[in-house]
Amino acid sequence: DSGVTQTPKHLITATGQRVTLRCSPRSGDLSVYWYQQSLDQGLQFLIQYYNGEERAKGNILERFSAQQFPDLHSELNLSSLELGDSALYFCASSVGEGGTDTQYFGPGTRLTVL
């Protein structure tokens, strides 16, 4: 158990809909990262927040947005969903924001868009 929690575990929805994925980082961690992993694909970095502020952006679509709240939990919002958005979405956290900080990953949310 990494200490990172993600809800829900599974989500099934239809094209065109909007969903929100939630992540609670490990106690004491200030950075939160979001990743997308499609079937048999590597991890695609989406976005990083540190102490409430956006720190880095990866391959995040304009239909996707995220935020980190004062209590440090984070939400990833996915809108106008397409079939291709079906994937595992992982959240990770780290103490700091730097590239040498160990990231602790949550169990993921499996999103299925029908």
Next chain:
Amino acid sequence: LAKTTQPISMDSYEGQEVNITCSHNNIATNDYITWYQQFPSQGPRFIIQGYKTKVTNEVASLFIPADRKSSTLSLPRVSLSDTAVYYCLVGDLFKAAGNKLTFGGGTRVLVKP
């Protein structure tokens, strides 16, 4: 971006040593090398990190030559439970991790009985 290149897959047998090499020709002075392990449908897990020469912990060793353009993860005496995907990452000590976060396809290691 410091791009990394790893073999797509490797097969091994129980009890053998597995060595996975990652190339990172454009590694910068402040970059560290980190390896993660991922089992199916689970999030990756930190294995080891290093800057140069050799680092060893309870699960693996990491060898980094003097020019740091590559690194080799060594898993001693693998078991069936070591079957997983292994990712090599290069990250800057002083910059936000997201600036260089490219996990790539990783190396799929299959340990056979």
